[in-house]
Amino acid sequence: MLSEKQKQLVEKIGIYFEHSMPPAAARILALLIVSDQDSFCFDDIRANLNLSKSATSNGINALLGVNKIEYYTKTGDRKRYFKWKPNSTIGHFKTEIEKILGLNILLEDALHLKKDKDSHNAQMLAELSDLMHYLYQETSSIYELWRTNKQQIQ
Amino acid sequence: MLSEKQKQLVEKIGIYFEHSMPPAAARILALLIVSDQDSFCFDDIRANLNLSKSATSNGINALLGVNKIEYYTKTGDRKRYFKWKPNSTIGHFKTEIEKILGLNILLEDALHLKKDKDSHNAQMLAELSDLMHYLYQETSSIYELWRTNKQQIQ
DNA sequence: CTTTTAGTTCTACATTTGCAGAACCAAAAG
DNA sequence: CTTTTGGTTCTGCAAATGTAGAACTAAAAG
Numbered sequence: 001m002l003s004e005k006q007k008q009l010v011e012k013i014g015i016y017f018e019h020s021m022p023p024a025a026a027r028i029l030a031l032l033i034v035s036d037q038d039s040f041c042f043d044d045i046r047a048n049l050n051l052s053k054s055a056t057s058n059g060i061n062a063l064l065g066v067n068k069i070e071y072y073t074k075t076g077d078r079k080r081y082f083k084w085k086p087n088s089t090i091g092h093f094k095t096e097i098e099k100i101l102g103l104n105i106l107l108e109d110a111l112h113l114k115k116d117k118d119s120h121n122a123q124m125l126a127e128l129s130d131l132m133h134y135l136y137q138e139t140s141s142i143y144e145l146w147r148t149n150k151q152q153i154q
Numbered sequence: 155m156l157s158e159k160q161k162q163l164v165e166k167i168g169i170y171f172e173h174s175m176p177p178a179a180a181r182i183l184a185l186l187i188v189s190d191q192d193s194f195c196f197d198d199i200r201a202n203l204n205l206s207k208s209a210t211s212n213g214i215n216a217l218l219g220v221n222k223i224e225y226y227t228k229t230g231d232r233k234r235y236f237k238w239k240p241n242s243t244i245g246h247f248k249t250e251i252e253k254i255l256g257l258n259i260l261l262e263d264a265l266h267l268k269k270d271k272d273s274h275n276a277q278m279l280a281e282l283s284d285l286m287h288y289l290y291q292e293t294s295s296i297y298e299l300w301r302t303n304k305q306q307i308q
Numbered sequence: 309c310t311t312t313t314a315g316t317t318c319t320a321c322a323t324t325t326g327c328a329g330a331a332c333c334a335a336a337a338g
Numbered sequence: 339c340t341t342t343t344g345g346t347t348c349t350g351c352a353a354a355t356g357t358a359g360a361a362c363t364a365a366a367a368g
Binding site for chain 3: 023
Binding site for chain 1: 157188192240244246247261269270273274278284285288289292293299300
């Protein structure tokens with residue numbers, strides 16, 4: 001089903017996703033992204049990744065829970081067919097950037113609590129804050145630009 | 155030494171940093187960022203954070219290893235005085251963005267391995283790639299802009 | 309040479325995490 | 339009603355992490 005290279009890539013992407021989810025879920029998501037097969041049922045996933053039923057079940061449900069995958073069904077077939085939700089990846093990029101900005105908010109709090117606002121640390125915190133605000137404006141407008149661009153094409 | 159609010163903030167920032175380092179190291183870094191005290195020796199850190207010697211030692215050395223803190227010494231004093239390296243935080247923001255772009259490279263690999271480049275998934279991968287390239291250009295020029303801006307001020 | 313200082317390294321342990329395999333369950337098929 | 343299907347939930351359990359506390363060490367002080 002997957003070429004050897006695709007298998008390796010599933011592992012690589014899986015390792016990447018491990019920073020925000022358990023290994024099994026990470027591999028499942030990677031599989032759905034990399035494969036040429038457009039959807040996978042429970043046992044397809046199990047078979048491709050050599051996972052136990054519990055790991056498969058928990059992984060799938062975790063991914064459904066964070067909206068990174070979805071499923072559809074066929075009439076007269078109790079199986080669920082799982083697919084990657086590509087939009088979730090845009091969301092992923094977005095939340096990663098928001099995490100970065102989240103630290104910045106904490107650093108600003110640190111600055112506000114400083115007794116001496118002119119100390120070197122305080123000045124550095126202020127500079128970082130500046131940079132991050134600039135970055136925030138730029139990145140949020142990137143989303144706007146990209147979305148309107150998309151709409152024009154469609 | 156730290157106000158109650160600062161203590162709480164050390165914990166908050168500590169939790170943030172836990173995503174990339176052990177709890178003790180995360181708290182040490184947060185302490186050095188938040189405190190008004192401009193530098194901390196080994197036992198200052200220990201005392202402020204209620205850490206064991208081993209946790210303190212390992213934490214400090216981990217942070218030195220990834221260049222997030224530095225130390226200086228005083229003549230006739232064997233102690234090392236540790237300080238946060240604010241530049242490392244710019245580096246942190248930068249590497250976080252690079253991580254995001256790192257996923258994009260993997261997604262591009264996935265696209266290249268697709269047999270059917272016109273499938274929905276493949277098209278979505280291509281779109282994501284586009285967006286990320288755009289984001290990359292914008293964010294890298296942000297650093298440039300910010301740096302030249304900094305130089306003009308100084 | 310002995311003691312103190314400033315810190316490192318070692319040992320043990322408690323906690324957490326994630327998975328396998330088995331038992332389980334509800335709905336549909338026979 | 340019994341069996342099959344498509345999962346879910348419930349034990350363990352193994353590996354990884356991170357920390358405390360104690361033992362240790364190297365350099366300097368006495």
